[in-house]
Amino acid sequence: MTNTTQTTSTRLTVSLGSTGQDVKDLQVVLNATVADKSLVVDGVFGNFTKEAVMAFQKQYSLTIDGIVGSQTWAVVDTIASEIDTNYRPVLRFSSKGKDVEYLQRRLNGIGFGSLVVDGIFGVATEESVKKFQKYYGLTVDGIVGSQTWAKLETIDV
Secondary structure: OOOOOOOOOOOOOEOOOOEOHHHHHHHHHHHHHOOOOOOOOOOEOOHHHHHHHHHHHHHOOOOOOOOEOHHHHHHHHHHHHHOOOOOOOOEOOOOEOHHHHHHHHHHHHOOOOOOOOOOEOOHHHHHHHHHHHHHOOOOOOOOEOHHHHHHHHHOOO
């Protein structure tokens, strides 16, 4: 008998329809690896999360089934320990890019706007950020720094 050691995780299997903190943790790693920060970290395993999981599984030579079991979790958790999962850049009026798109989707999803998701931090995005900051008792400056990001990431949709 040959002994082989395989790293696995003790997390529960998650798949389409799953919800919770494990799904949020997964979405953060998917954003940092294969999803280019395009997933909303909302703890809901929907179709976009499933597609990102399949891309992740392909990239890391895992079984491509869109289900996150012990082998996929082992890779996810290893990557999570190597990346700064809380990093988001400071965004303000005139910022552009994927992080702004994510911000716009997030603000729309939690009811602080009906923003066009175009990746351009303009007047409407700034106003939505200010409304969000005021509602949650943050400094109302329209700048999305670490405190605003932290609050945005903790709200369940």
